[in-house]
Amino acid sequence: MKTDIASLGEFGLIDHLTQEIKLKNRSSIKGVGDDAAVLDYTNCQTLVTTDLLLEGIHFDLTYVPLKHLGYKSAVVNFSDIYAMNGQPKQITVSLGVSKRFSVEDMEELYDGIRLACDIYGVDLVGGDTSASLTGLTISITCIGEGISGQIVYRNGAQENNLICVSGDLGAAYMGLQLLEREKTVFSQEADFSPAFEGKEYILERQLKPEARKDIIAELAKRGITPTAMMDISDGLSSELLHICKQSHTGCRIYEDRLPIDYQTASMAEEFNLNVTTVALNGGEDYELLFTVPLTQHDNVAAIEGVHIIGHITAESLGACLITRDGAEIQLKAQGWNSLEA
Amino acid sequence: MKTDIASLGEFGLIDHLTQEIKLKNRSSIKGVGDDAAVLDYTNCQTLVTTDLLLEGIHFDLTYVPLKHLGYKSAVVNFSDIYAMNGQPKQITVSLGVSKRFSVEDMEELYDGIRLACDIYGVDLVGGDTSASLTGLTISITCIGEGISGQIVYRNGAQENNLICVSGDLGAAYMGLQLLEREKTVFSQEADFSPAFEGKEYILERQLKPEARKDIIAELAKRGITPTAMMDISDGLSSELLHICKQSHTGCRIYEDRLPIDYQTASMAEEFNLNVTTVALNGGEDYELLFTVPLTQHDNVAAIEGVHIIGHITAESLGACLITRDGAEIQLKAQGWNSLEA
Numbered sequence: 274m275k276t277d278i279a280s281l282g283e284f285g286l287i288d289h290l291t292q293e294i295k296l297k298n299r300s301s302i303k304g305v306g307d308d309a310a311v312l313d314y315t316n317c318q319t320l321v322t323t324d325l326l327l328e329g330i331h332f333d334l335t336y337v338p339l340k341h342l343g344y345k346s347a348v349v350n351f352s353d354i355y356a357m358n359g360q361p362k363q364i365t366v367s368l369g370v371s372k373r374f375s376v377e378d379m380e381e382l383y384d385g386i387r388l389a390c391d392i393y394g395v396d397l398v399g400g401d402t403s404a405s406l407t408g409l410t411i412s413i414t415c416i417g418e419g420i421s422g423q424i425v426y427r428n429g430a431q432e433n434n435l436i437c438v439s440g441d442l443g444a445a446y447m448g449l450q451l452l453e454r455e456k457t458v459f460s461q462e463a464d465f466s467p468a469f470e471g472k473e474y475i476l477e478r479q480l481k482p483e484a485r486k487d488i489i490a491e492l493a494k495r496g497i498t499p500t501a502m503m504d505i506s507d508g509l510s511s512e513l514l515h516i517c518k519q520s521h522t523g524c525r526i527y528e529d530r531l532p533i534d535y536q537t538a539s540m541a542e543e544f545n546l547n548v549t550t551v552a553l554n555g556g557e558d559y560e561l562l563f564t565v566p567l568t569q570h571d572n573v574a575a576i577e578g579v580h581i582i583g584h585i586t587a588e589s590l591g592a593c594l595i596t597r598d599g600a601e602i603q604l605k606a607q608g609w610n611s612l613e614a
Numbered sequence: 615m616k617t618d619i620a621s622l623g624e625f626g627l628i629d630h631l632t633q634e635i636k637l638k639n640r641s642s643i644k645g646v647g648d649d650a651a652v653l654d655y656t657n658c659q660t661l662v663t664t665d666l667l668l669e670g671i672h673f674d675l676t677y678v679p680l681k682h683l684g685y686k687s688a689v690v691n692f693s694d695i696y697a698m699n700g701q702p703k704q705i706t707v708s709l710g711v712s713k714r715f716s717v718e719d720m721e722e723l724y725d726g727i728r729l730a731c732d733i734y735g736v737d738l739v740g741g742d743t744s745a746s747l748t749g750l751t752i753s754i755t756c757i758g759e760g761i762s763g764q765i766v767y768r769n770g771a772q773e774n775n776l777i778c779v780s781g782d783l784g785a786a787y788m789g790l791q792l793l794e795r796e797k798t799v800f801s802q803e804a805d806f807s808p809a810f811e812g813k814e815y816i817l818e819r820q821l822k823p824e825a826r827k828d829i830i831a832e833l834a835k836r837g838i839t840p841t842a843m844m845d846i847s848d849g850l851s852s853e854l855l856h857i858c859k860q861s862h863t864g865c866r867i868y869e870d871r872l873p874i875d876y877q878t879a880s881m882a883e884e885f886n887l888n889v890t891t892v893a894l895n896g897g898e899d900y901e902l903l904f905t906v907p908l909t910q911h912d913n914v915a916a917i918e919g920v921h922i923i924g925h926i927t928a929e930s931l932g933a934c935l936i937t938r939d940g941a942e943i944q945l946k947a948q949g950w951n952s953l954e955a
Contacts (some may be wrong), residue, residue, distance in 0.1 A: 286890070302659065302718070307768050308697040308844055309663035311760065314655040318643065323740060323755055324648035325708035329747040356649040367666035367753060397665060406670040412708060412753035414664055419652065427648050503649055 286402045289376065290383045294397050298362045301396040310398035312363060312416060318424060320417040322353035325485045328408035338451045339378055341480045343385025346411050349506065350394065351393050352484035352559045354417035356504035358425040358492075359391060361417040361484075366400035369410035382411075393486060423498055425563070430501035430520035434564040434585040437499075439488045439578055441532040443548065444507055446555025447540040448472075448479030454544075482559045489561075492577050499563035508554040511606040512562050514592055523590040526583030526604075528597050529547035553594070553604070616716035627743045630717065631724045633943035635738050639703045641759065642737040648898075651739035653757065659765060661758040663694035677793045680719055682821045684726025687752050690847065692734050693825035693900045695758035697845035699766040699833075702734060702758040702825075707741035710751030751908060764839055766904070771842035771861035775926040777904040778840075780829045780919055782873040783850055784889065787896025788881040789813075789820030794908060795885075815877045823900045831900075831919050840904035849895040852947040853903050855933055864931040865945075867924030869938050894935070894945070 278286055291305040295530050303311040312319075326332060336340070347364060350601065354361040360611045366386060370379060379402070390397055395415070408614055455467035469476060483502070501520055509531075517524050531552045541548040564585055573579060583595075592604040619627055627916050632646040644652040653660075667673060667687055675683070688705060695702040707727060711720060720743070731738055736756070796808035810817060825845075833840065842861055844853045850872075854933040872893045905926055906914050914920060924936075933945040 303767065308694040309661040309700070309756075309758070311698070311765055312655075312660040312662060313762075314653075314660050315658075316656070319655050319660060319757075321653060321706060321740060321757060322754070323706045323708055323742070323753070325710055325742065325744055325751065325753050327710045327744060327746050327751065330710070330745050335828040353649040357652070359650070363662070365662060365664045365755065367664055369666055369668045369671070369751070399662060401664070401666065403666055403668060404671050405668050407748040410666065410668065410710070410751055412664070412666050414662070414706065414755040415650075416660075416662060416757075417650070421654075424652055426644065429822040609825070 275377055277523070278374065278376055278379070281376060286376065286379060287400070290402070291397065296396045296398070297394060298396050299555060300362050301398055304396060304398035305400070310363065310365065312398070314418060317418040318357045318421050320357050320419050321414065322350055322352050323412070323414040324350050326411040328410070334409070336456055337480060339381040340385035343382040344389045344481055346413055347386045347395070348393070348482055348484050349390035349559060350413050350415035351395065351486070352387070352478060352504040352506070354415055355484050355486060355489045356561060357419055358423055358489060358498065358500050358502060359417040359419035361395050361415050363396045363398045363416040364390065365398060365414045367403035367412040368400070368402045370402060371405045371408055374409065393484065425499045425502040427501055427503055427516050428519035430516050430522050430564040430585045432522060432585055432587055433567050434500055434528060435567060435570060435573065435581050436513070436524060436564055436583045436585060437573055437579050437581050438505070438509065438560055438562050439485050439531065440558065440560040441534045441537065442505070442558055442560065443541070443551035443555040444475045444478035444534050444537045445482060445557040446551055447537050448475035449557070450544055451475060452479065472536055472540065474534060475540055479557065482557065484559055485561045488576070488579065495572050495576070497565055497569055497572060499565050502561060502563035505558045505560045505562050508556045509562065510553045510604045514604060514606045516562070516564065517592050520585070520590050523586040523588050524583060524592045525586055525595060527595045529534055530580060530582040532580045552597060616718055618719070619711060619715065619717055622717060627717065627720060628741070629745070629800060631720060636741070637737045637738050638735060641703050642739055644884065645737060645739035646741070651704065651706065653739070654748055655759060657828070658759040659762050659857070661689055661698050661700045661760050662694050662755065664753070664755040665691050667752040669751070677797055677819060680722040681726035684723040685730045685822055687754055688727045688730035688736070689734070689823055689825050690900060691754050691756035692730070692736065693845040693847070695756055696825050696827060696830045697843050697902060698760055699764055699830060699839065699843060700758040700760035701734050702756050704737045704739045704757040705731065706739060706755045708753040709741070710744045711743060711744035712730045712749055715750065734825065766843040768844055768857050769860035771857050771863050771905040771926045773863060773926055773928055774843050774908050776908060776911060776914065776922050777854070777865060777867060777903070777905055777924045777926060778914055778920050778922050779846070779850065779873065779901055779903050780826050781899065781901040782875045782878065783818035783846070783901065784882070784892035784896040785816045785875050785878045785897055786823060786898040787892055788878050789816035791885055792816060792881060793820065813877055813881065815875060820898065823898065825900055827924055828900045828922065829917070836913050836917070838906055838910055838913060840906050843902060843904035846899045846901045846903050848896055849897045850903065851894045851916050851945045855945060855947045857903070857905065858933050861926070862929050864927040864929050865924060865933045866927055866936060868936045872921040873921045
């Protein structure tokens with residue numbers, strides 16, 4: 274059953290989608306339904322991040338279910354707030370929706386957004402919906418709280434700091450490659466069902482990523498405040514170069530220390546891709562990349578799922594990868610989009 | 615001279631557009647260049663509003679210069695913060711840009727955004743740019759400060775309150791009609807220059823609206839805190855019905871008190887439109903609609919550019935317009951888009 278969005282009237286869709294929202298956070302004073310949301314950030318500092326997602330550029334609805342898309346759209350914004358060592362608390366969601374979408378489609382998208390909000394303890398406090406001439410546009414702004422003095426920027430890395438990453442790298446990129454391949458095959462054969470068995474992990478990393486709230490909590494528990502931190506959305510190389518540039522440092526990371534899942538490696542082989550290149554430049558991992566003082570070595574090494582992959586050096590030494598056979602390769606900010614070129 | 619956006623590289627455009635931005639406000643701790651902006655709202659409450667503008671739906675670049683578009687995109691967000699009796703302090707700007715735009719085009723757009731920020735004392739603290747398959751997408755989020763207890767919602771109107779509007783109504787809508795007409799003529803005749811003389815006011819209202827910072831300042835100076843307030847973006851009727859619905863009241867407004875500029879009236883006549891309908895349902899005026907206690911009559915009546923157009927009644931009496939000849943007409947939430955239908 275598909276309901277035409279126009280049947281809800283000009284303000285109907287946003288009212289319909291937000292009608293059952295209950296605010297959870299103390300800092301959410303007033304949500305949807307006025308000219309602006311009202312928040313209370315009198316006890317901490319305020320973090321604001323925003324993301325614009327466009328159909329055909331950032332997502333492909335032929336293989337991304339709308340609920341997953343909603344979930345991911347919210348989570349990638351939460352990830353930016355965690356990357357400041359903060360806690361996401363509110364989001365606003367604006368949608369541009371073309372005529373091919375129904376009310377039920379938008380409900381599905383919102384279900385995903387709401388699910389992410391529930392799991393991460395975030396309130397949906399505003400936004401709007403509008404017609405669009407072409408496809409789906411999603412704009413999300415996330416507001417979070419940070420404790421003054423404990424907010425972590427990109428520019429605080431210092432010589433001899435350890436470089437750490439959470440989770441593993443390149444899986445989301447290989448998931449995307451797999452989906453793109455099956456999409457092509459699917460469009461050519463009538464009676465075809467995609468072969469996803471044994472590849473669930475890389476698919477989930479692409480379709481339903483999580484933000485590393487757990488790592489931020491663990492760091493706090495252990496009294497570790499990173500000197501610099503980012504989330505990895507455009508690939509490790511690119512993000513490391515941001516930290517080095519803003520911190521005026523260099524870095525050395527080691528190929529044999531890059532955390533790579535088995536499915537990522539086997540998929541890379543299948544695609545005839547160098548798995549190290551995939552780990553360095555594949556995007557959308559939403560893992561945390563951070564630096565800590567050398568004195569925190571044992572403390573940080575004990576965190577499950579955190580890997581020490583190298584260290585910060587003097588700026589003059591540049592940013593480089595030491596390969597398995599000891600060669601030194603300059604890191605480049607390829608960004609994950611350009612991998613395909 | 616047109617520079618291809620691709621020549622700046624993946625992060626080049628946003629760096630290029632934001633490189634000379636200096637932060638003005640005490641509450642802007644860290645702007646563009648990290649995972650999130652960092653703000654300090656420890657002395658007041660935080661207001662957040664967001665707007666998504668899509669080419670072909672919200673603007674038409676055949677008659678809207680990019681600089682004006684940037685200016686308007688920012689100002690309409692400021693207007694939402696003023697409508698809460700707050701002060702806008704920061705914005706984030708995300709752009710989706712198709713290949714037909716150049717670096718210079720985006721500079722023009724940003725010039726307009728920056729001009730609005732300078733005039734209204736707002737900092738640009740974040741955002742991103744991305745490719746788009748079709749046209750231009752602009753997503754702006756504005757953050758502002760409100761004093762606890764002085765924030766004005768839509769739901770506070772009470773029986774016998776006076777209904778006030780600033781400025782005049784319907785001009786932006788008639789400006790739009792004029793631009794649309796000249797566009798049509800223009801596309802038919804080769805040697806044609808549009809006839810805009812004597813119509814500068816309605817054109818400016820459409821192309822370069824202002825937010826009523828001055829009215830908010832004047833109300834504060836006079837010690838008036840409205841009981842309810844909104845900005846008029848979708849037309850007076852629609853906004854009044856929002857206030858009545860959320861405040862559980864009715865209202866009576868008077869046709870002969872609706873403030874209408876001479877150019878609006880004469881243009882409506884030319885288009886064979888009822889000027890009262892235009893004033894009630896024409897959108898994008900960005901004037902303030904607010905209610906004050908009856909005891910403030912003389913105080914509010916003395917503000918230049920503020921008009922008392924009626925009063926709040928019991929909910930059971932409904933929302934109605936009293937015409938010049940004394941007839942009572944039910945107000946409808948037509949919204950300005952549907953005027954054209």
